[in-house]
Amino acid sequence: MLKFINQKGPLIEGIFRKSASIKLCRALKEELNSGDKVNLEDESVPVVASVIKDFLRNIQESIFSASLYDKWLGVLDQGNEEEKITASQRLLDQLPRVNTVLLQYLFGVLHNTEQHSSSNQMTAYNLSLCIAPSLFCPPNANSSELEKDLKTIAFVQFFLENCLQLWGEVSCDYLVSLLGESSIISDEGTSELQSFPGAAAIQGVQSPAGKQDAAPGAGLALSVSELSLSLDKTLLSTELGDTVS
Template identity: 65%
Template sequence: MSLSKLGITGSEKDYQLWISSAEKKTSYPLTGHEHPYGIKMSCIPATGLLQQQLEGSTSASALQEAFLEGPQELQDQFILKPRHSARNQARKQQGKVSDKKTVRKSSLKNWAFGCISRTREVNEHPCLPPTKTKQLFGAPLEDVCDNDTLPTPILDMLSFINHKGPFTEGIFRKSGSIKSCRALKKKLNCGDTVNLNDVPIFVISSVLKDFLRNIQGSIFSASLYDKWLDVIDQGNDEDKIKATQRLLDQLPRANVVFLRYLFAVLRNIEQHSSSNQMTAYNLSVCITPSMLCLSNSGSSENFTKQISFIQFLIENCLKIFGEDITCLFGETSVSSDNSNITDITDNSEKVAGM
């Protein structure tokens, strides 16, 4: 951008942007971590840099000379230097760096274009590694669970959907606004408190599917993928249930906890399919891609088996996970009128004691 604005021909590889500070009485190159894309070089003429030196001259060489040298009275300047001269200057200054180990911060007012200086002396006083925020999305489930207890935001979303989903037509089939989904996901990932009553239910169900889809290693464990699909080829329903339970025993405990809650919600929705138009098959079609799809398993035959397996789990979840899953969310009282659904009591303390 600078080369073009100043009318300088040549490759950008031949030049480097430097910062000169009167306070530091030195200059140093921008190495990349400053990320200076926001610096508007069109502001340069307003400093008087060109006007004081050129007064009517428009030649490329004169522009370059004025830009590179500049008047000494300017406090802070951005300087475009040919890389060969920049390297020479860097070598000369290298011997001085060891004598200046003080890390200083410059106020926003003292830096041109609102930039904050970064020192080059951090090696002598290395900082401790930054503490990473514990991410809710995209991590192994056991990493975001506390003693096999699901994270509160996930329990809240499951509880909310279990409460209102049975009488919401197209739940898990209809998607929420992409913008609203991103906003909710960002708040949950940052640990912000969210009042779900202020969020559309389709946004909540979409974000829950997003969480499910991004569980690292898959909720069903990618290493067991083929074995899960083999369940549907077992003889009768009793054989399928036993095969499923054997595989559940191989999953991390946190994964089983989540599956119990999830299928309790799906069963509750399926029980009211006359109101929400979401049968066990319809639910499996909509939620299977978030649970049991691998990038290398996109054949239509595999997808059909995946859907059949999830449908089987929904229809037989009481035998597979235990009849007590109907009480995971506490006592629920619902009415056939979607607008008249009583509040439910979250019974999340049962998770760890299952």
């Protein structure tokens, strides 16, 4: 699905901002969860983008991990850009590998989308405004409070504007090029995804407390085989909610 958005979305005005039919989104989610092969060419870009946001919003404790919420937002209080980037890299190193890989793909797509903002009107700020509520789950807060959290939006904007520096060798441009190759959705990728705790579902995304193989200081740069994860297969086995925006 990210591959589809990466290929079709950058030239669509208001991508990630436009609302989609709840009925069509529910139908796509049911089709994905059925396990049958889904032809996304039959779907509209806003519908696929809305389902992706809903998928992200329903990751248990959020992709950035609820337990690290205050630390992520604290990055903005660091002195200069270099210090903020270093602090972000240290926090990324505390996330489970599956979270980090998905973030790399996601921000690769967002970066590519922002590069076409003259056509789609989606600047880094506009993208952050639309995607931030799906990425964070602050402790003891509901979704309406999250959507009003300007600091969360500011952090996602910082993360997007600096994603090339955050991942060093594994640049977002490289990730975007991988998303453009058919080999990204492969049997090898599916097998590797199922090696994560929780099998092939996003329920395998854990909080840092439950993390395994968490070597402090482990490099953020992942091998091509590690990046060759079938994110669509993750979506197939994920139980998504019905609310789509």
